[in-house]
Amino acid sequence: MWLSFFLNMALPWRKNEKPEVTRSLRRYRRIWRFSATLTLFVALAPLIVMAAVTFILYQKTLKTEIMYDISSTLSRTSWSLEFVVDERLSVLEMLNQEKTRKEFCNNLQLAATLKNLKKSFGGFVDLGLINSDGQQNYYAGPYDLQGENYKDQDWFSEVKQRKVYVSDVFTGHRKEPHFVIAVMHELPDEDFYILRATVGMELLNELVYLPGQGRADDIFIINREGILQTNSIFHGMLLETCSLPSMEYSNDDEIIDNFNQEGISYSLGYRHIKNTPFILIVMKRRTDQVKHWLKSRNEVFFFLLISTLLIISVVLWSSTYMVSHIRAADQRRDHMLHNIEYTNKMATIGRLSAGVAHEINNPLAIINEKAGLLKDLAGFVEDYPHKDKTLHSLESIIKSVERCSIVTHRLLGFSRKVEFRRESINLVNLLNEVMGFLDREASHRNLKIYTDWGKNVPLIVSDRSQLQQIFLNIINNSFAAVPDGGKINLYIQVGNPREVSVIIKDNGSGISEENLANIFEPFFSTKGEFGTGLGLSITYGLVQKLGGRIEVQSKLDEGTSFTVTLPRQSPDQGEKT
Numbered sequence: 001m002w003l004s005f006f007l008n009m010a011l012p013w014r015k016n017e018k019p020e021v022t023r024s025l026r027r028y029r030r031i032w033r034f035s036a037t038l039t040l041f042v043a044l045a046p047l048i049v050m051a052a053v054t055f056i057l058y059q060k061t062l063k064t065e066i067m068y069d070i071s072s073t074l075s076r077t078s079w080s081l082e083f084v085v086d087e088r089l090s091v092l093e094m095l096n097q098e099k100t101r102k103e104f105c106n107n108l109q110l111a112a113t114l115k116n117l118k119k120s121f122g123g124f125v126d127l128g129l130i131n132s133d134g135q136q137n138y139y140a141g142p143y144d145l146q147g148e149n150y151k152d153q154d155w156f157s158e159v160k161q162r163k164v165y166v167s168d169v170f171t172g173h174r175k176e177p178h179f180v181i182a183v184m185h186e187l188p189d190e191d192f193y194i195l196r197a198t199v200g201m202e203l204l205n206e207l208v209y210l211p212g213q214g215r216a217d218d219i220f221i222i223n224r225e226g227i228l229q230t231n232s233i234f235h236g237m238l239l240e241t242c243s244l245p246s247m248e249y250s251n252d253d254e255i256i257d258n259f260n261q262e263g264i265s266y267s268l269g270y271r272h273i274k275n276t277p278f279i280l281i282v283m284k285r286r287t288d289q290v291k292h293w294l295k296s297r298n299e300v301f302f303f304l305l306i307s308t309l310l311i312i313s314v315v316l317w318s319s320t321y322m323v324s325h326i327r328a329a330d331q332r333r334d335h336m337l338h339n340i341e342y343t344n345k346m347a348t349i350g351r352l353s354a355g356v357a358h359e360i361n362n363p364l365a366i367i368n369e370k371a372g373l374l375k376d377l378a379g380f381v382e383d384y385p386h387k388d389k390t391l392h393s394l395e396s397i398i399k400s401v402e403r404c405s406i407v408t409h410r411l412l413g414f415s416r417k418v419e420f421r422r423e424s425i426n427l428v429n430l431l432n433e434v435m436g437f438l439d440r441e442a443s444h445r446n447l448k449i450y451t452d453w454g455k456n457v458p459l460i461v462s463d464r465s466q467l468q469q470i471f472l473n474i475i476n477n478s479f480a481a482v483p484d485g486g487k488i489n490l491y492i493q494v495g496n497p498r499e500v501s502v503i504i505k506d507n508g509s510g511i512s513e514e515n516l517a518n519i520f521e522p523f524f525s526t527k528g529e530f531g532t533g534l535g536l537s538i539t540y541g542l543v544q545k546l547g548g549r550i551e552v553q554s555k556l557d558e559g560t561s562f563t564v565t566l567p568r569q570s571p572d573q574g575e576k577t
Contacts, residue, residue: 028323036319043311051304055297066284067255070269073219073282074253078271080207081221085166085181085276088121088199092183093164096195101185104129104138104195111140123203125178130156130194141198143174159184159194168223168277169201169230169239177201177238179229201238204230208280218283221273222247229278247272247279259283338537357408364408368401422570424459425467427492427500434471435490438479445484452491460500462570466542473539474504474562481508481560498568499548505561511554519552547571 095113103109114127126141134151150156153172159165159182167180182196208219208230221229226242228235235242243261247254247270259268270281375394378387435442435449442449478488491503511519520540543550547567554560 025327028327031326032319032323035322036315039315039319040312043315044308047304047307047311051300055300058297058300063257066267067257070255070267070282070284071253074255074269074271074280077207077219077282078253078273078280081204081273081276081278081280084123084203084207085273088123088181088197089164089166089183089275091117091121092181092195092197096183096185101129101187101193104193107138107140107146110138114140117197123199125198125200127198128196130196132192136196145173148173155180155182156194160192164275166276168227169204171239174198179204201230219281221278221280223277224279234283244268244281247281335537335541360404360408364401364404368398368405371397371401421463422461423464425462425464426457426459427502428453428457430464430467431471431490431492431502434468434475437472438475441479445479445486447479447482447485448487450487450489452489454492454494456494457492458494458500458568460566460568460570462546462566466546467566470539470542470546470564471502471504473536474564477536478504478506478508478560478562481510482506483508499565500568501563501565503561503563505559507559510556510558510560511552512556516552516554520550 099113110127110129114124117124117127126139126143126145128136128140128145129138130136130150134149134153134156136145136148136150139146139148155165155167158167163184163186165180165182167182169177169179171177178198178200180196180198182194184192184194186192204221208221218233218235220232220235220242222242222244223229224246226244226246228238228240228242231237232242235244249272251272251274253269253271255267255269257267259266264285267284268281269283270279272279371394375391375398378390378394381387431451431453435451441447475488482488487507489503489505491505493501493503495501519536540550543564543566547570549565551563551565552560553563
């Protein structure tokens with residue numbers, strides 16, 4: 001549909017055509033559609049495929065990049081967490097093995113040990129020694145916790161079972177968030193004591209902080225019950241219950257590409273930290289990630305759109321240009337064939353006219369000779385009966401023969417085919433000669449012929465036979481257009497010193513505006529089966545060959561006016577006009 005619309009807009013030769021002419025143009029429409037469609041397919045298919053492949057590859061690359069970013073963040077941060085916790089746990093185990101209980105049973109020595117731990121490793125808040133009854137007998141730290149009993153604490157039970165324990169984050173007696181690292185030392189008498197260290201939240205917060213973290217990222221720690229062990233940007237504060245579902249245990253990194261929560265899509269990765277209750281979670285909002293993808297997608301789409309529009313414009317223009325030139329070439333060929341056909345027709349008519357003229361001339365010569373002889377005899381004989389009447393009749397016969405001779409000579413002169421020959425021509429005489437062929441029809445139909453040749457009509461240099469054909473065709477059309485008793489006016493105007501204009505105007509039926517644009521087209525006729533459609537087409541070509549131009553003005557039921565403007569010096573046939 002859009003191709004047909006563009007075709008109607010782009011190809012002016014499709015407009016204002018008669019149905020039979022439009023039918024003859026279907027071949028050009030098919031050529032245009034086929035060439036445009038095929039070229040567009042060949043040009044656009046690789047471009048679209050390339051854009052689609054680029055689009056898919058970029059999506060995959062973006063997805064891979066996001067997965068890699070989450071995986072590397074998980075690996076880096078989880079390794080740091082495991083290292084920090086194992087390091088402090090190892091330090092406590094070493095102290096527990098190297099030092100005796102007696103050495104820990106001194107607050108000053110315990111404070112010195114805590115100072116060394118802070119200086120060497122950092123993160124430690126306090127250090128305490130707890131007996132098997134849960135009583136903290138010795139303590140070094142900023143809080144007044146000596147004498148506190150932890151027998152009923154969950155972590156105390158865990159230490160007795162595991163001997164080594166890392167707790168999740170809780171507030172406890174300090175009313176401040178922290179987590180505990182504790183190791184148990186068994187005594188020979190089946191008694192034990194626990195060396196317990198508290199680690200502050202600054203250590204965890206430093207580990208889960210991403211230097212390049214933006215609002216699109218969220219990295220935090222939860223325990224296995226889903227309690228937040230650090231603050232989260234999107235899922236709550238420390239020690240609040242995280243809104244995420246429980247994470248299945250895994251020794252490796254787990255990444256969920258499209259994790260939906262409350263209508264928001266994330267890429268989520270998590271990992272269980274060894275020897276701890278901690279689960280490290282890294283999240284990226286897909287909407288923020290997709291912004292980069294959308295930007296690249298829009299760039300690809302914009303490039304595809306501009307390229308497509310440019311290709312379509314070039315293809316449609318080139319197809320239109322090609323088909324128009326094909327049609328112009330076909331028209332030139334058809335015009336030549338029409339000229340040949342018309343020339344053959346005129347040659348046939350000319351040969352027929354010449355034969356008829358010669359056949360008539362011979363009897364006319366005999367009639368003229370015999371009439372002259374009779375006239376001489378009647379003139380010399382004094383007592384010739386009815387002498388005056390006979391002489392008058394013979395004079396009429398001789399004049400009629402002369403008139404017929406003039407007509408046959410005109411017919412021979414007009415029908416004679418000669419090469420293009422430039423000669424000085426008096427337009428008034430030439431037009432009178434042409435009208436002489438039509439006097440009989442004008443008289444029979446009672447047509448009124450008005451002429452206004454003006455004064456001082458200059459001679460022109462042109463081809464006589466072609467001018468005769470031009471004006472005979474136009475005047476014949478005027479005769480066909482006017483009814484009996486109609487009127488035809490012929491004018492000669494000399495306005496431009498280099499040109500002469502002949503105007504032939506009638507008061508006939510006129511030509512509609514729709515048909516006016518096509519009257520010089522070959523085989524276009526408004527006379528139905530009585531017209532060949534070649535007369536004005538040939539006339540138009542002849543006027544151009546002679547270096548002139550032809551213009552027409554017409555209105556329905558008012559008449560038509562043809563203006564033939566000729567140069568005073570017609571160019572040679574080989575020259576451009």
